[in-house]
Amino acid sequence: MNKENQNHHFLKSAMKTVFKHRPMFFLLLFGTVGIGAIANVWPSLILRQIVDGPLTTGEGAIWKMAFTYLAAVLVIGILDFIREISATVIGQGVLLDIRKQMLEHLQKLPMKYYLRVPVGETLSKFTADLDAVNTLFSAGLVSAMADILKILGIFVALFALSKPTGWIALGALPIIFFLSNFFRKNIFVKQKEVRKKVSDINTTIQEVYSGLKIVKTFGKEDLFSKRFEEKLEAHRLAMNGNSIYDAWFPCIMQIVRASVIALALVVGASNNGTTFALGLSIGTLAAIADLFVRMFEPVEAIASEIQTIQQAFAGIDRVKGFFSEIVEDKHSDETENVIHMDPTVKSDIILNHVVFEYTDGKKVINKATFTIKEGSKVAIAGRTGSGKTTILSLIAGLYPATSGTITIGGANPFLLPASERRKYMGIVPQNVQLFNGSILDNITLKDTDITREDAWIALETVRLGETVRELEKGIDTVIGEGEVQLSFGQMQLLSLARAIVINPPILLLDELTSGLDALTEKVLLNAIRQVSSNRTIITISHRISGIIDADTVHIMDAGKVVESGTPEELSKMDGWFAIYKRLEERGWKVG
């Protein structure tokens, strides 16, 4: 991916996509916003007609006018409805498209991103941050636009009815706006403070509950009770700070509204003896009062919409940060580097001075050198942190080596295309990962090149055939649904079937037998024996007793191989292998 592409704006491109598919809704949105602003003043004008017509002079059909009023109210309701729906359809469409873009981006990120960034952080980009972006459509921009037009409509109506009251409205506008902005801002600031105090309280509670044993062994219950009290009081005071604005806000706005209406009516008064009188009809006066009431709502709303928009932009920035994560340029010159290896021809795996560092610069693998001959059965053992699982990941091509080379039949496994990897090696990870779907789906992983027959053969090979045949829906049984629950051992067998279904020449196993009962373990070992002929098998062993049927055992410590040989040779040697075995038999921690 080149630089320009990286800088493309995800929001713009999402809007374009939605516009292409749903142009009608954009039209409806802008249409209803415009017409809505005009329709909004209609009821006030009808009120004026009613009051000045049938009510005072007795002219005109009052019921007809009443129904016109009803029609006006209905039209406003329907316009609001269409506007909200259009905004929702567009907003949700944009959201969906951004999510799609983000998922596509995830696919391109290197493994190191996943090691560096905690799962929760990436998840919150998809949830909290995107929700903020969504409010831009659901509550921010569209409503702000509609509200501004509504205010304009009211001004036009007021100026048309009586210029001086129009000027009063215009004069009141900044007062209302700044006043509600003042309250909104302060409430926002205070709420932030409250949220901070709430998180303080949560931290304190979490801490006290997690450290209860220490608190109790030291007899410090009172100390922590008092500490908690301080946090509660701080929270209460912060809440009070918020409450004072929150409690005053609507009250003050109502008083201001009453004052402005009173002022407009006094100015508009039609009495005979005063100089400032305008002599407006009573219907006009009623309409003016009504319009002023209608003006306050959008003005107050704009103050909060501005805030929403600000928050939305903060969310957009955070999502933008996600898109600027550097992607892996693994397949830049794909055509040259793809392994030209025939999967049916077995090849030696050669590690030469391999060094691997995760992000912190610590050498997890430190100049590991060894060769795994084609068709051999190799076990790799060592204590936690010795680097054995990392070696497996490197051979599988999950990461590039920091320095040194890993080759399988002369080619770098890291450059294998994702969709091809299965053909060269089958991998059975320690934690079985089952996916939503049928047993068949879990074997093929939705690869359409694999036939049902292939899947059955794999199931038979791992001795699961009978179990699956006994199920009502057989191989199409959806795992985890209803009555069908696979045992842990069966899941491991299924995971093995998945690895061998394409018949790869290399099999990588991350110790399967941990946590199994003796019987299942036996079944599994038999299954592995069944599949191991004519294949290179590399097994990670967390226990020496788990090493079975290996031609060669490599013991790793601190990132390198410290001992190699057949199990028989090694157990005679009084070295690492023998020591591990002894400690293990005694149930002692190897670390």
Added chain:
Amino acid sequence: MRKFGPPKGKETLVQFLLKYKFQFIVSSVAGIFYNTVIVLGPIFLGKLIDAAAGGTTELVLLSALYFVGVTSFFQFARFIKRWYMRDQFNHVACDLRQTLLDRILGYKLPELEKETVGDLMSRTVGDITLVVDTVMSTINEGWDTWLLMLSYFGVLLYMDWKITLLASLLVPGTLLLAHMMRNVLYRYSLSSRQSASIAHTGLQRYLSAISVLRLFGREEAEKSTIMEAYEQQVKWNIKQILLQQSLLPVYALIAGLGVVIVIGMGGENVRTGMWTVGTFNAYMVMFIAFSGRTRVAAKVFNRWHGAKAAWQRIKEKMILDKNEKIADTDTFDLRNTDQLKVSHLDFSYGSKEVLRDICFEVKAGEIVGITGAVGSGKSTLINALLGLYPYEGDILINSRQLSDIADSQRNNMIGYSGHEQFLFSMNIEENIIFGLEYKNPELKDTLTTAALVEDIERFDDGLKTGVGEKGLKVSGGQRQRISMARAIYKKPAILLLDDPFSALDIATEQRVIKRLKEDFKDQIVILSSHRLSAFENVDKIIVLEKGSILEAGTHNQLMSRRGLYYEIYQAQKFMKEGSAHE
């Protein structure tokens, strides 16, 4: 006097509320004022319109003054109501949280270990919030919806009962419609949340199983599964908003039909002179406000169900019977402990027996090391000696049974550092002193003994360095030593250290043991470890196997026995030297 706590007498929710009678009475009076006087707003506005249309200047100004004045009055009452209500419920939430936390702090340890932190958290935080919010909004809605509607309806009836009855005929329809749609809306939003949660779980699995996905080339397929869920979510969201919004024109129609009657019949009243235009206007404003409120009215009782269950959950943990304490009348001075004698000690967690027939003796000034395989009972033995769990057999301190010693005395006597070291988000000094008196020389000695001096020097803020939430700002090894220092600073008669050296290098480990020997000349130190290098200089070693003592003696005695201890010692020596050479 504590700021927050339970009410006197019975601890019912009502009693918690009534602790703040003043706020309650003031907010109630203000609430009644606001929601009744509010009807004067539209009435005085009507009078102002009438005056403006034909009255004298004085009348116009006076009417305007009345209108603004009366509005200010009832809005002020509203402010009083809002403020005192918030104040009261703020206090109630604090009281509930403090009470619950204090009760939980008082639990006996075996009771506590049945609880999960997450569950206790959700009761102390979420459930209390739910209860307080629900009660407050119910009371608030009681005033601002029901009383308000009642006031309006009363005045409307008084102004013209025929129009009122006729025009409000359809108003209950709003209530009914809102009520009916509630279930459908709930279903839609539930479906939307379900899809969101499927997508969320999918994404979570995607992120945590990324290596498997990559190895099998399965990313694309998993991505489309997540996208499908997102698409479902969007579908339900749109449906929900479609239904919600489509109700608006219907509400408008219902309210509008009422308004038609008001205009038609009210207009008649004006024509016949019964009403002025202002009265007509006032009636219309009130009627629209009245019918608009009905929609809100349906919402009030929705949350009660959840709140009741939440209160039940809070009460469950507030009950006192998990808090018995041994009366603190004992005057026995335990700080001069010179002997700890354990004989025929059996100990079990629930029904599982983990220690059997443990016997040993320690004298003041001795260090005892406990070792054994994984699950042999090392930590359990230390736990038993804490005196916070029930046991069988004897643990005698100066021939006094541990379980008979009052809590406060026992706490003074025993110092403990567990193998999951827990620090509190205070600074290092506070974590070590931990509520005791600050004594400079003792603190310095403690830091030396716990091998913390160099670490502290390297921190910019020294001892005042904050350790962060759960102590995560300092390294694992530092956490371990700070936790050990907390136990050492107390200078307890019996110091219990459970696996204190796992993150220390062997040289430091030896130094710490040497210092402990010097500092605890008159006290007893018991420590556990699976690394035998720690025990070369201790006075006595106990090797456990499956909950019983397998071997005991000094390092030299055990080495010459050539038993398990010897075997493990040799194996560990090989690995240590092997690693160092490579």
